[in-house]
Amino acid sequence: MMGRQRSRFMFVAEETAAGITVTPLSPACGAEISGVDLATDLAPAVVEAIRAAWQKYLVLVIRGQDLSLDDQLRFAARFGPLGERKKAPEGLRERTEGIYQTEKHTLLVSNMKVDGKPIGAFGEGDMWFHIDSGYTERPYKYTFLYGMELPSTGGNTLFSNMYMAYDELPQPLKDTIKGRKALHIHEYKRTEKVDTSGDISHSPHWFHPVAVIHPETGRRALFVDRLMTARIEGLEPAESERVLNQLWDHAENPRFVYEHVWKLKDLVMWDNRCLTHGRTWFPPSENRLLRRCTVEGGPLDG
Structure with a gap:
């Protein structure tokens, strides 16, 4: 394909x-x-x-x-x-x-x-x-x-x-993330994903919409990434992890990717x-x- x-x-x-x-x-x-x-x-x-x-x-x-x-x-x-x-x-x-x-x-x-x-x-x-x-x-x-x-x-x-990734999301997944925010966090001492179940006040973090509206084009784009997006607000931990993995796997499809050599x-x-x-x-x-x-x-x- x-x-x-x-x-x-x-x-x-x-x-x-x-x-x-x-x-x-x-x-x-x-x-x-x-x-x-x-x-x-x-x-x-x-x-x-x-x-x-x-x-x-x-x-x-x-x-x-x-x-x-x-x-x-x-x-x-x-x-x-x-x-x-x-x-x-x-x-x-x-x-x-x-x-x-x-x-x-x-x-x-x-x-x-x-x-x-x-x-x-x-x-x-x-x-x-x-x-x-x-x-x-x-x-x-x-x-x-x-x-x-x-x-x-x-x-x-x-x-x-991430424009293409959002546009081609299955509708049920679009419905799941609609209006939701995700936690993005940077843990300087670690190279793997951080555990957010405890105190995260020591680590820089912010909540952003799972899908953002680009302020100049007005287009909607996914705004999650495998390295720093930790969980989706309002979902149970297991459900959040399941949805995030679906979003990451979808967004990293080679059809959406340019590889710069x-x-x-x-x-x-x-x-x-x-x-x-x-x-x-x-x-x-x-x-x-x-x-x-x-x-x-x-x-x-x-």
């Missing part, structure tokens, strides 16, 4: 009036932008063309960019106020964030170490689908990730289109309000280093 669907998909490039070219990357989401140098001061028309493509394709890939930290931040700021990095508790900061997290608007994502200490966060192995800062009242609106050092294989980023100097940017993302395994003996910045978001309605 999936192969037949992909064989019908046409990767037709479109040149915009602003002079950039937009090429779709998958039937689910994703497009490559070419004809632009992000290290320059982009004309407003170019920024608006990128914004329009972003709203249509949800995740954009811009390859071959020579970006300093200032270049990356300047480009991201064209789309809204820069987000500040969420900090772990002081005693856990070095282990969970790394020793080189000195700029408040950026986060190094890396498995690399200096003198045995990690230089960045989210280091090794695969990573479940998640939403950046989904455990806060105001999740980041956008994320920008820049590829600086990459392993020979793996470490790909998976993006799931990184190249050096890729700048990948996505909308956190209608996508979840995860990571595939990569050899732990090989270096992986990416630089992340974000744009602040706001409360989400259902």
Whole structure:
């Protein structure tokens, strides 16, 4: 089924009036932008063309960019106020964030170490689908990730289109989640799901609608993820777990997913309000280093 669907998909490039070219990357989401140098001061028309493509394709890939930290931040700021990095508790900061997290608007994502200490966060192995800062009242609106050092294989980023996931939910499941909220929680000391039956006051957490309305498009999107969504409000624990597993399995269907295979100097940017993302395994003996910045978001309605 999936192969037949992909064989019908046409990767037709479109040149915009602003002079950039937009090429779709998958039937689910994703497009490559070419004809632009992000290290320059982009004309407003170019920024608006990128914004329009972003709203249509949800995740954009811009390859071959020579970006300093200032270049990356300047480009991201064209789309809204820069987000500040969420900090772990002081005693856990070095282990969970790394020793080189000195700029408040950026986060190094890396498995690399200096003198045995990690230089960045989210280091090794695969990573479940998640939403950046989904455990806060105001999740980041956008994320920008820049590829600086990459392993020979793996470490790909998976993006799931949560508009499509919601649209194709079976009606009984839509009825079950209608009007409900889910608890999103981040436990810094753990890599598995946290037990929410006890005291969670020490862990950052927030309740968001299970299906949110995107504030700009008006479309409804699932807003749950396997890594940080812990339970659905108003359901018994066993029922909540059953429904969440159904939602996760459904949302991670390959039909809804674009898998990005990184190249050096890729700048990948996505909308956190209608996508979840995860990571595939990569050899732990090989270096992986990416630089992340974000744009602040706001409360989400259902």
